[in-house]
Amino acid sequence: MGLFGKSKTTTSLVCKICGMKFSDPERTVKHMVKAHSKPQKKQRVGTGKYA
Numbered sequence: 001m002g003l004f005g006k007s008k009t010t011t012s013l014v015c016k017i018c019g020m021k022f023s024d025p026e027r028t029v030k031h032m033v034k035a036h037s038k039p040q041k042k043q044r045v046g047t048g049k050y051a
Contacts, residue, residue: 011025017036022028 011028013022013025013028014020015022015028015031015036017032020031022031
């Protein structure tokens, strides 16, 4: 029945946001946290500089 077993979460080897491929599911998780958890910097219109 699986009442007392660990629940298994399957992590893909491909990032769902940017499509990068990884050799290990743990590396995919680390990439998601590091690359996609922070808000992106906004670029100023017409200057090419970041705000």
